Every structure is written in structure tokens, then in C-alpha cells.
Amino acid sequence: MTSDENKTASLPKRNSRKPAPAQKGSENPAFARSDKSGLKARQAAAKMLAAVVDRKTSLDGMxxxxxxxxxxxxxxxxxxxxxxxxxxSALRQLPRIEAMIGSLLQTPLPEGARALDHVLVVAAAQILYLDIPDHSAVDLAVEQAQTDPRNKRFASLVNAILRRLSREKKQLLATVGETIPAIPAWFHERLVGYYGAPEAARIADALLTPAAIDVTVKSDAQGWAQRLNGRVLPTGSVRLAGFSGAVPALAGFDDGEWWVQDAAAALPAKLFGALGGKRVVDLCAAPGGKTAQLVLAGATVTALDQSASRLKRLQGNLARLGLQATTQETNMAHFRAEELFDAALLDAPCSSTGTIRRHPDVLWTKGPEDIEKLALLQENLLRHALTLVKPGGLVVFSNCSLDKREGEEVTERVLGDGHCERVAIDPADWPGLEDAITPLGEFRTTPAMIAPQDGFSGGLDGFYAVVLRRKA
Structure with a gap:
């Protein structure tokens, strides 16, 4: 299952540490290719960067x-x-890369030179952040410019700018790392508005670090932590230490003892309390990590998803885990229950800004207008979800967005209808995660939470979750 089901520690103390510039090699490649294959790779990177930034195309699909x-x-x-x-690297650091390139240009690039800009960004990402010899990145960028009719006349400019970037990178990294946020201005402004400037800086800093691999285990978290060289988190998830191999090759995968799921994504399904003998509907279920949690908790689960391919994937994941649920291909907004459920889980479609550590393209394929549309969709879906449970039944509403317009504000608008009430989450029930529970009793995690420890990386996805009870 995907980590964005996506994914003895405590949350870090609040501090005012400035975000440090990422160091070269943070993505851990060790490639230095100067042959025709290397040129094709850079050309592919530039084309795909253009697709993300200029045409809002999802990187996962490409x-x-x-x-x-x-x-x-x-x-x-x-x-x-x-x-x-x-x-x-380019998408994580794009505002900083563009600022550094811009500082080396005597005049801005001409209008219509987007292809040239992408060539420079691709090369700069290698020079500044990857374990690739600078001369290889420069030479291949120049060759890339020379082979493109749109950029051929700028080849000497590419050479000059990138060679200077190579010479001055330490100074530029130190300066830009303290003055330019790595996230786009529109998102930085929203983070500051919702969380305040110091916390926004910590979140932006945390987004630069690739996400760890977390797994949810059927049982015996401590035992599996030992077997997998992992650490048990306050969420009950097991975090692997610097693992970069093939997940299916790990012990217990083929036996269905665990599945990959970010630690924050594992929280919503745990908020119902005892589920033995209860009927629960998982309304946006694929790829199935939360469905599996509900089944393990003893519920009889109906899992819905409108995508046939995603539902097939869910079914395959449940089969590997040896778990059973009723599945149905349907748009949950059109779903009607013949018999009302005891509980419903709505992990709603959202902007996914809480998953930027593993999906750095999100901030370039989404914008404020998308957040507004998705918040309205979530509001409608949540109102419908409440009609699917019995009076007194619970609905857990969650999503992996850092934007409170998609979380807290949706909840307040639905509560204003008077048809449900909030069931406050007790911080005492979540040792090590107390700071993630708001004064109103809702979960709000950010990538700046959970400190690194003993060789294990910190952080978790940005997630929002609330428990609502339908009134009679």
C-alpha cells in the first residue's frame, strides 16, 4: 500500500531555529553520467519539470x-x-533555485524562454543539491541547450551562469537558505496566516526532508520494530531506519503482517474507539490502509471508492493481509445506505499539501482556487456522511491537507447546521502526541512534529481529523 494512504518519542520543543539550506546529496543519488543516456535523462527531467510547473501535471502519473x-x-x-x-530536488527547492539563478543574471530571461529556464533549474538542482560532479551538470546542460532549437542561441549563457553558480554555491546557499522560503509565496502566506511565522518556518523546513517509511502492523509493534530495524512511534506505527530497498522484500510483507502507511494516516481509524461487532462504512477507501485498520478493530466494513482501478488495488491489498471487507465501486456522494451504519470514516479528497515531503509536485499543481473547490466538496461530502450513520453514530472526518480551510473551517460550517456535535479527543489518550491535539479536541499534525531520534528521521504527514456524533 502506498505511504500516503497515503504514512518511545515525543513531539519536538517549539523553537525559533531558522531553516537550514538543504545539503548536497539530500536525495542520495550517486550518479555522474556524461554519455548520451545522461543527456536523455536531463532532457526528460526538463520536460517533466515543465509539465508539473507550467501545465499542473501530477508527477506520480508521469x-x-x-x-x-x-x-x-x-x-x-x-x-x-x-x-x-x-x-x-528541483521541486522541493524551486523558489530558492530560481532566486539563485536570477541573482546571477544581469537581465531577466526573455519572455517565452520557459524551456531555457527549465534547463537551468535542472542543472542547478544537480549542482546545489545532488551528488553529481558540477562539471557534468554544466556540460550536459550546455549540450542540452545546443540540441534544442529554442535554446541553442543561449548555450553560452547557460555555460556562464552555471559555472558561476558552481563557484559561488556555498555563499548563495547560505544567503538564500535564510531569506527565501523553499515553498511558493501563496502557500507560505497561508501557513503564516494559520500557524504563525515561527511555526510556518518550521513546517517549511520539515517539508525539505523526504518522508520516512512507516508501517502499520497487525500486532506486536515492538516485535516488528526489532525485526525491521524500526522504531515504534507515538501513533503505534513502526518507522524504518533509512530504508531505501524494495519494501516487498522485507520480512512479514508476503505474510501480510503489516502495510506501508504514514504515521499520521494511521490516526483517523483509531478515533472510533471499540468497533467490535459494529458496521462501519469507509467512504473513500482506496488504497485500503484505513479499511484494514477498521477490519482489524473488529468492524464489519463496507469500503467504497469511485475508481475501479483503485478499488481493485484495495482488494488486492486486503487479500495480501488476509482481511475481508465488502467493496463497492461508487461515488460516495451518490451512495445510499439500505441500513444505517454505526460509524463512517470520511478521509476526504483534498489538496494533499500535508504530503509534500513525498509529493513535492503538489505545491506546483495545486493553488488557492483548488483548495477552495476541495473545501466545498468536503463540506458536501461530510454532510452526506452524517446521513449514513444512525442517530448517535460517529463520523470521523479527516484529510491530509495542512490548510485549515479544508479541515477546521469545514468542520465549523457543518457543526453550524446543528445536526451533529464534536466529540473531543482527550490528549491523555495519546501520550507523545499531546501537541497534535487542538484545544477543541481535534487532531492537527504537521511535518514539523515528531523529533528525529537515534538515526530515525522525524516528521509525519500533515493531517486533520475530527470525531463527530450525529444528533438524534
Whole structure:
């Protein structure tokens, strides 16, 4: 299952530490290719960067080995890994990269030179953040410009700018790392508005670190932590230590003893309390991590999803885990219950800004207008979810957005209808996560929560969750 089901520690103390610039090698590639294959990889990276930034195309879809972007599929696995590393670094650091390039230009690039801009960004990401020799990045960028009719006349400019960037990178990284947020201005402004400037800076800093792999286990979290070289988090999830191999090769995977799920994503399904013998509907269920949690808790689960392919994936995941649920392909907004349920889980569609550590393209494919549309959709879905449970039944509403317009504000608007009431979450029930529970008794996690410890990375997805009870 995906980590964004996506994904003995305590939350870090609040502090005012400035975000440090990411160090070269943070994406951990070790590629230095100067052959024709290396050029094709850089060309693919530039084309895919343009698709994300200029055309708002999801990176996940383009990176699919079977149905992804054609230029990506043509590459061998080593070059695909290089493209992924370049794109992740470029998208994580794009405002800073563009600021550094801009500081080296005597005049701005001409209008219509977006292809040239992408060539420079791809090369700069390698020079500044990846374990690739600077000369290789520069030489291949110049060759890339020379082979593109749109950029051929700028080849000497590419060479001059990138060589200067290579010489001055330490100074530029130190300066830009303290003055330019790594996230786009529109999102930075929203974070500051919701969380305040110091916390917004901590969140933005945390977004620069790739997410760890967390797993949810059927039982014996401590035992599986030992077997998998992991650490048990306050959420009950097991975090793996710097793992970068094939997940299915790990002990217990084939036996269905655990599944990949970010620690924050594991929280909503745990908020119902005892579920033995109760009927629960999982309204946006695929890929199925939360469905599996509900089944393990003893519920009889009906899992809905409007995507046939995603529902098939859910069914396959449940089969591996040896768990059973009734599945139905349907848009939950049109679903009607023949018999009302005891509880409903609505992990609603959202902007996914809480998952930027693993999906850095989100901030370039989404914007304020998307958040507004999604918040209105969530509001309608939540109202419908409340009609599917018995009077006194519970609805857990959650999503993986950091934007409170998609979380807290949706809840307040629905509570204003008078048809439900909030069931406050007690911080005492969540040792180590007390700071993630708001004064109103809702969960609000951010990537700046959960401190690194003993070789294990910190952080978790940004998540919102609330428990609502339908009134009679």
C-alpha cells in the first residue's frame, strides 16, 4: 500500500531555529553520467519539470513505469532514478533555485524562454543539491541547450551562469537558505496566516526532508520494530531506519503482517474507539490502509471508492493481509445506505499539501482556487456522511491537507447546521502526541512534529481529523 494512504518519542520543543539550506546529496543519488543516456535523462527531467510547473501535471502519473511519460519510460532504471532525484530536488527547492539563478543574471530571461529556464533549474538542482560532479551538470546542460532549437542561441549563457553558480554555491546557499522560503509565496502566506511565522518556518523546513517509511502492523509493534530495524512511534506505527530497498522484500510483507502507511494516516481509524461487532462504512477507501485498520478493530466494513482501478488495488491489498471487507465501486456522494451504519470514516479528497515531503509536485499543481473547490466538496461530502450513520453514530472526518480551510473551517460550517456535535479527543489518550491535539479536541499534525531520534528521521504527514456524533 502506498505511504500516503497515503504514512518511545515525543513531539519536538517549539523553537525559533531558522531553516537550514538543504545539503548536497539530500536525495542520495550517486550518479555522474556524461554519455548520451545522461543527456536523455536531463532532457526528460526538463520536460517533466515543465509539465508539473507550467501545465499542473501530477508527477506520480508521469513516473509510472507502465503508463507514465514516454520520455521517462524510454530510460533505463538508473536514469529513471536520476530523473526522480533531479525532479524531487528541483521541486522541493524551486523558489530558492530560481532566486539563485536570477541573482546571477544581469537581465531577466526573455519572455517565452520557459524551456531555457527549465534547463537551468535542472542543472542547478544537480549542482546545489545532488551528488553529481558540477562539471557534468554544466556540460550536459550546455549540450542540452545546443540540441534544442529554442535554446541553442543561449548555450553560452547557460555555460556562464552555471559555472558561476558552481563557484559561488556555498555563499548563495547560505544567503538564500535564510531569506527565501523553499515553498511558493501563496502557500507560505497561508501557513503564516494559520500557524504563525515561527511555526510556518518550521513546517517549511520539515517539508525539505523526504518522508520516512512507516508501517502499520497487525500486532506486536515492538516485535516488528526489532525485526525491521524500526522504531515504534507515538501513533503505534513502526518507522524504518533509512530504508531505501524494495519494501516487498522485507520480512512479514508476503505474510501480510503489516502495510506501508504514514504515521499520521494511521490516526483517523483509531478515533472510533471499540468497533467490535459494529458496521462501519469507509467512504473513500482506496488504497485500503484505513479499511484494514477498521477490519482489524473488529468492524464489519463496507469500503467504497469511485475508481475501479483503485478499488481493485484495495482488494488486492486486503487479500495480501488476509482481511475481508465488502467493496463497492461508487461515488460516495451518490451512495445510499439500505441500513444505517454505526460509524463512517470520511478521509476526504483534498489538496494533499500535508504530503509534500513525498509529493513535492503538489505545491506546483495545486493553488488557492483548488483548495477552495476541495473545501466545498468536503463540506458536501461530510454532510452526506452524517446521513449514513444512525442517530448517535460517529463520523470521523479527516484529510491530509495542512490548510485549515479544508479541515477546521469545514468542520465549523457543518457543526453550524446543528445536526451533529464534536466529540473531543482527550490528549491523555495519546501520550507523545499531546501537541497534535487542538484545544477543541481535534487532531492537527504537521511535518514539523515528531523529533528525529537515534538515526530515525522525524516528521509525519500533515493531517486533520475530527470525531463527530450525529444528533438524534
Amino acid at each position: 513516473l509510472d513505469a507502465t503508463n507514465g511519460n514516454p520520455v521517462y519510460r524510454e530510460l533505463n532504471e538508473a536514469d529513471r532514478a536520476l530523473v526522480r532525484a533531479i525532479l524531487n
